[in-house]
């Protein structure tokens with residue numbers, strides 16, 4: 001018999017309203033709502049092959065055996081996809097682990113974009129894995145369940161299950177049903193001809209990962225409570241601006257969200273500064289474009305790259321201006337794209 005095998009494709013996403021901070025008590029539940037755009041043009045392609053003869057799951061990333069930590073995260077995601085796995089995790093049941101019966105899998109994954117480009121490769125990676133594992137294991141899960149599963153491994157991955165503009169609500173405290181938290185589509189990819197232009201400022205990997213950075217911020221930054229209190233209103237403004245296709249309102253809220261997130265991280269003890277000199281110069285260049293009348297706004301994730309949000313008609317002008325900033329190594333332009341899917 002041929003082994004069950006499936007390949008899925010997923011795209012990275014950029015948060016226009018940032019997620020930064022988790023609720024206490026596990027389940028990887030976000031403390032604030034976030035809203036992102038899924039980006040076409042860059043993809044993770046992942047094949048899952050059921051391999052009952054293996055003693056342990058195997059994970060090969062870009063042709064190389066993955067580190068143990070990465071392999072364990074991929075295995076956990078497959079455990080959640082397996083029938084009963086998500087349900088046991090969500091209820092917190094300590095009884096027999098349904099995933100104990102899951103056959104082992106071989107996972108081959110490849111990104112067609114550089115992992116140090118500041119585009120969250122974990123988002124596309126875990127979204128592609130959720131869809132491929134579901135198909136290969138014959139789990140037949142609904143999209144919202146796969147989003148919830150991916151969110152448990154990397155919150156931003158829950159958003160890449162969907163295309164276009166996608167919101168991941170903040171978690172509610174309390175009863176077990178509050179532990180179920182999928183992302184939701186706000187508007188499809190063709191809703192708005194928006195673009196994101198990345199100004200790449202280093203080829204190095206980031207020093208402080210997002211999970212570590214947000215836990216440290218939550219534990220030590222006196223600005224963290226202010227961030228959590230102010231983020232929902234900013235996210236609502238981002239959502240309203242996306243629905244109204246209002247670039248100025250979107251851009252202002254988007255910059256505010258990114259700067260507030262970084263302010264909270266910078267105020268931690270010791271402060272986490274994700275920026276380098278070129279990051280600051282690129283922010284100034286984007287504001288310079290605005291003074292000249294071009295609607296361009298920046299956002300920055302847990303790294304030194306600057307992502308510029310503008311309309312597709314402005315991409316060439318934005319790319320030229322970013323490229324003129326010393327320390328901007330190259331630019332990558334992307335537009336809204338589809339959600340994760342099985343490749344026929």
Ligand code: PMV
Pocket residue numbers: 014015017018019020034120122123154155156157210211300301302
């Ligand atoms: O989901 P994670 O753990 O990769 O964290 C993502 C954090 C940010 O990229 C900084 C913000 C976001 O909402 O994507």
